[in-house]
Amino acid sequence: MAKDGPQVAAVFGASGGIGRALCDALADGGTRKIYAGSRSGEGPAGAAICPFAFDLAEEASIATAATLMHDDPPEWVIIATGVLTLADGTGPERSYKRLEARSMAEVFALNTIGPALIAKHILPLMPRGRAFTFAALSARVGSISDNRLGGWHSYRASKASLNMLIRNFALEMARTHPDSVIVGLHPGTVDSALSQPFQSGLPQGQLTTPDQAAANLLAVLSGLGAEHSGRVFDFKGEEIPA
Numbered sequence: 001m002a003k004d005g006p007q008v009a010a011v012f013g014a015s016g017g018i019g020r021a022l023c024d025a026l027a028d029g030g031t032r033k034i035y036a037g038s039r040s041g042e043g044p045a046g047a048a049i050c051p052f053a054f055d056l057a058e059e060a061s062i063a064t065a066a067t068l069m070h071d072d073p074p075e076w077v078i079i080a081t082g083v084l085t086l087a088d089g090t091g092p093e094r095s096y097k098r099l100e101a102r103s104m105a106e107v108f109a110l111n112t113i114g115p116a117l118i119a120k121h122i123l124p125l126m127p128r129g130r131a132f133t134f135a136a137l138s139a140r141v142g143s144i145s146d147n148r149l150g151g152w153h154s155y156r157a158s159k160a161s162l163n164m165l166i167r168n169f170a171l172e173m174a175r176t177h178p179d180s181v182i183v184g185l186h187p188g189t190v191d192s193a194l195s196q197p198f199q200s201g202l203p204q205g206q207l208t209t210p211d212q213a214a215a216n217l218l219a220v221l222s223g224l225g226a227e228h229s230g231r232v233f234d235f236k237g238e239e240i241p242a
Helices: 017-028 059-069 101-125 153-174 210-222
Strands: 008-012 033-038 049-053 076-079 132-137 180-186 232-234
Touching: 008 017, 017 033, 017 076, 017 210, 033 059, 049 059, 059 101, 076 101, 076 210, 101 132, 101 153, 132 153, 132 210, 153 180, 180 210
Parallel strands: 008 033, 008 076, 033 049, 076 132, 132 180, 180 232
Antiparallel strands: none
């Protein structure tokens, strides 16, 4: 990782299955400092880990995190957060008849607005004249042209909106940071709390472990350059259509 990956990285969502695995994989690969963010402020163990607290719904906490990173900014930033089923058990809507304003607003706050606010405070840390990577976990179901089934309205729409923001940020940053890479990542179906209610009936081999997902995503990021910025890629490195 030290050759092709970052010397300094930041993972927002380090307490989740994929986020924790990303931190472990980065540390094993030689990244010397890993800012590991979670709501509790507790991160994985390890000498390279620098835990910090943040809340997607509290912009001030994200601004504080950016201040922490100011003097030694990350070369890679990965937002490993997202919600499919809300804390009260509300799951993705299979019909428009199940739409509720409160649930939709919460899904967008966590899947779209929160990552946008992270970009607002972290992207200004990136020095000009140096390559950096900013990635956010998205989902294949956020693709409008690939939507064949419908349903899951809030989740699909929030990820489609996230993908649009990724494109916007990439275009804006390219004007001043031509070597920047800003992308969305689809990790596949990972054995995590997010996918747990929907794992029954999956074809054999489709469910991956967090460690496998982390390795896949880091390999994809290692192969991306500025020409890929503004796009969304799956865990195999294949582009997902908008």
